[in-house]
Amino acid sequence: MQKILPFLLLIFLISCKEENKSKPPNSASSPKGDTLQVEFAKGFSAVDYGTHKILKVSNPFPESDKTYTYLLTRSGEKPPKDIDYDERVNIPIEKIVVTSTTHIPSLESLEVENTLVGFPDLDYISSPKTRQRIEEDKIADLDQNENINLEVLLSLQPDAVIGFSMKENNKVYSNISNAGTPVIFNGDWNEENPMGKAEWIKFFGVMYDKEAEAEKHFETIKENYESAKALISQEVEEKPTVLSGAMYQDVWYLPGGKSWMAQFIADAGGNYLYKNTDETGSLSLSFESVFDKARDAEIWIAPSGFTSFEQMKEDSKHYTEFEAFKNKQLYGYTATKGETGGVLYFELAPNRPDLVLKDLIKIFHPELLADYENTFFKALE
Amino acid sequence: MSAKKIRIYFGISLLFLLCFFLLNISLGSVQIPFSQTLKSLFGQLTENQAHAYIIKHYRLPKAITSILVGSGLAVSGLLMQTLFRNPLAGPYVLGLSSGASLGVALVIMGGSLFGITAFFLSSWGVIFAASIGSFLVMLAVIAASFRMKNTMAILIIGIMFAALTGAIVNVLSYFSPSEQLQRYVFWSFGSLGNLSTQELSILGLFWLLGMILAVFSLKTLNALLLGENYAQSMGASIKTNRLLVIVATSLLAGSITAFAGPIAFVGLAVPHLVRLVIPVSNHLILMPAVLIAGAILMLICDVIAQLPGSELTLPINAVTSIFGAPIVIWLLMRKKKLVF
Numbered sequence: 001m002q003k004i005l006p007f008l009l010l011i012f013l014i015s016c017k018e019e020n021k022s023k024p025p026n027s028a029s030s031p032k033g034d035t036l037q038v039e040f041a042k043g044f045s046a047v048d049y050g051t052h053k054i055l056k057v058s059n060p061f062p063e064s065d066k067t068y069t070y071l072l073t074r075s076g077e078k079p080p081k082d083i084d085y086d087e088r089v090n091i092p093i094e095k096i097v098v099t100s101t102t103h104i105p106s107l108e109s110l111e112v113e114n115t116l117v118g119f120p121d122l123d124y125i126s127s128p129k130t131r132q133r134i135e136e137d138k139i140a141d142l143d144q145n146e147n148i149n150l151e152v153l154l155s156l157q158p159d160a161v162i163g164f165s166m167k168e169n170n171k172v173y174s175n176i177s178n179a180g181t182p183v184i185f186n187g188d189w190n191e192e193n194p195m196g197k198a199e200w201i202k203f204f205g206v207m208y209d210k211e212a213e214a215e216k217h218f219e220t221i222k223e224n225y226e227s228a229k230a231l232i233s234q235e236v237e238e239k240p241t242v243l244s245g246a247m248y249q250d251v252w253y254l255p256g257g258k259s260w261m262a263q264f265i266a267d268a269g270g271n272y273l274y275k276n277t278d279e280t281g282s283l284s285l286s287f288e289s290v291f292d293k294a295r296d297a298e299i300w301i302a303p304s305g306f307t308s309f310e311q312m313k314e315d316s317k318h319y320t321e322f323e324a325f326k327n328k329q330l331y332g333y334t335a336t337k338g339e340t341g342g343v344l345y346f347e348l349a350p351n352r353p354d355l356v357l358k359d360l361i362k363i364f365h366p367e368l369l370a371d372y373e374n375t376f377f378k379a380l381e
Numbered sequence: 382m383s384a385k386k387i388r389i390y391f392g393i394s395l396l397f398l399l400c401f402f403l404l405n406i407s408l409g410s411v412q413i414p415f416s417q418t419l420k421s422l423f424g425q426l427t428e429n430q431a432h433a434y435i436i437k438h439y440r441l442p443k444a445i446t447s448i449l450v451g452s453g454l455a456v457s458g459l460l461m462q463t464l465f466r467n468p469l470a471g472p473y474v475l476g477l478s479s480g481a482s483l484g485v486a487l488v489i490m491g492g493s494l495f496g497i498t499a500f501f502l503s504s505w506g507v508i509f510a511a512s513i514g515s516f517l518v519m520l521a522v523i524a525a526s527f528r529m530k531n532t533m534a535i536l537i538i539g540i541m542f543a544a545l546t547g548a549i550v551n552v553l554s555y556f557s558p559s560e561q562l563q564r565y566v567f568w569s570f571g572s573l574g575n576l577s578t579q580e581l582s583i584l585g586l587f588w589l590l591g592m593i594l595a596v597f598s599l600k601t602l603n604a605l606l607l608g609e610n611y612a613q614s615m616g617a618s619i620k621t622n623r624l625l626v627i628v629a630t631s632l633l634a635g636s637i638t639a640f641a642g643p644i645a646f647v648g649l650a651v652p653h654l655v656r657l658v659i660p661v662s663n664h665l666i667l668m669p670a671v672l673i674a675g676a677i678l679m680l681i682c683d684v685i686a687q688l689p690g691s692e693l694t695l696p697i698n699a700v701t702s703i704f705g706a707p708i709v710i711w712l713l714m715r716k717k718k719l720v721f
Contacts, residue, residue, distance in 0.1 A: 250694075
């Protein structure tokens with residue numbers, strides 16, 4: 001199950017966790033620090049004290065309320081003595097290992113992609129910039145995320161490993177940490193708000209002393225998102241009904257009403273048929289209940305990994321009974337792949353909510369974005 | 382038991398089967414009035430097209446699959462228990478489900494290793510792989526059965542095959558990416574509800590073949606109950622008949638595993654349940670009783686798995702064991718001894 005859970009999450013790119021119960025208290029540690037502005041993300045906070053920084057990451061796993069404190073010190077500076085911390089990292093980072101493709105776009109936007117020295121399962125990476133570096137053998141393959149090759153990783157001597165994990169007490173990461181390489185957890189996938197996920201670029205900004213660049217980048221995305229969203233609130237009256245997901249065997253997996261995807265659909269002027277459900281993760285429903293409710297849905301997005309009508313028909317003839325299927329109103333994101341088969345959406349979408357939103361607006365209300373070409377969501381063949 | 386009593390028993394259980402069949406079709410996540418269910422079943426027009434589709438194209442095939450799967454597994458369990466004279470035997474002791482699992486695992490998770498083409502990744506590919514897998518294991522078991530005089534040795538060989546294939550599946554799982562592993566795990570949960578009409582008719586054909594062979598072996602099975610030597614002295618050719626039983630089981634369990642996934646428990650438990658209710662050892666009575674009981678049990682399990690009224694469902698493989706095991710334990714405790 002440990003290996004399956006990450007995938008379920010990747011399929012829908014949905015986070016599933018409860019609301020943060022407490023904001024990490026930064027002000028308590030020292031009044032002098034310069035607190036990083038964080039607007040949407042709930043999972044991290046940072047304070048710069050000049051000689052050192054404190055980065056806090058709260059519940060990077062579902063169902064956990066643990067907050068990790070990371071002490072980031074500059075070389076030559078003496079670290080303060082009276083601080084409890086989980087890991088200590090020297091900044092700015094010169095060599096880094098990341099474990100999720102969602103971390104790659106942040107590194108590239110901050111122009112520090114050349115610090116990346118290792119990644120588990122390189123084939124998942126799609127970005128041309130980083131692929132180029134892989135071709136040049138500058139990034140080591142660390143096997144799989146659940147099964148990182150410890151020896152190769154340690155021989156790279158990275159300043160930090162950015163981990164992501166579905167559960168606390170991950171053996172791999174505790175082994176890395178015990179061997180003296182600091183592990184910093186990243187909870188970007190756990191954010192429920194589309195802008196919140198994108199804001200994790202600031203988390204990387206802190207580690208590279210590039211807070212300003214991260215802020216600037218994030219503001220651009222935010223403005224793009226807001227202006228696209230504004231198109232909808234002004235002009236749209238008719239909202240098309242929307243279905244999502246597909247079946248494994250006869251169980252239908254689809255994003256819950258409070259999930260990341262549901263928020264995108266709402267912001268893009270779609271009427272998601274399951275918007276009134278409370279789940280922040282995915283729903284698993286019986287075929288018949290979905291059929292009963294969504295047979296007449298006008299548009300169907302993200303039908304699992306399917307890329308063509310033929311594939312879907314072969315998998316189950318039930319799909320062909322849906323109106324959206326009959327009218328060819330099906331849009332998926334898995335057809336856009338990188339050179340080695342990684343799905344671009346999984347890598348880039350969390351960092352670029354503006355593009356996801358525009359894709360969906362173009363699908364729901366094509367007249368509003370006449371000249372825009374979709375990045376992720378393409379009509380099925 | 383008198384013949385009259387047995388006839389009454391069968392009459393009642395057939396009635397039960399019909400009731401549970403209708404119950405199975407009328408209950409599900411979506412609430413459909415019973416009158417509409419009947420109308421849709423008999424091809425009359427109903428107001429709600431979606432409901433009619435659900436009844437005819439989803440619930441009806443699912444109910445028929447339940448009957449085929451439940452009865453097929455139960456009968457092959459009975460055959461195995463008698464052949465091996467072992468109350469722990471089930472349709473899977475020959476390593477059939479492990480063979481099927483290995484086939485499916487190779488196709489789903491070993492695809493990249495062997496450059497398997499798109500056909501094998503379709504649903505037919507999975508069915509094909511499972512059939513080939515269990516067929517090859519069956520051939521191996523038959524080959525062994527010709528060399529072995531002792532039936533128990535075949536049982537051990539079957540278990541060894543299961544261990545061997547299980548280990549290979551583990552190695553494949555260890556190296557495969559999560560998408561593929563997930564597909565495999567979903568297959569292993571078992572499913573009754575995703576068979577097309579075509580698939581269902583092929584399953585039905587295998588079921589019929591298996592059942593016919595089982596009927597032919599009934600007499601030998603009765604003789605076998607008294608021991609292999611005794612059966613031989615009665616004139617039953619042990620080798621040929623043993624083969625007949627093994628082929629019948631393989632056809633039933635192999636095709637069911639291929640189409641519905643490895644469904645646990647039913648094959649082992651139903652023969653015991655039946656023996657606890659009607660204590661007979663004559664297979665001419667036992668087999669039809671086990672057949673009907675298996676079908677009823679599977680229909681009930683499927684109703685539970687659908688969690689009527691809620692939009693959620695449970696995997697069928699979990700339901701059969703969670704609800705079936707306590708019933709067997711309870712019956713055993715009440716009777717205080719195993720009827721075998």
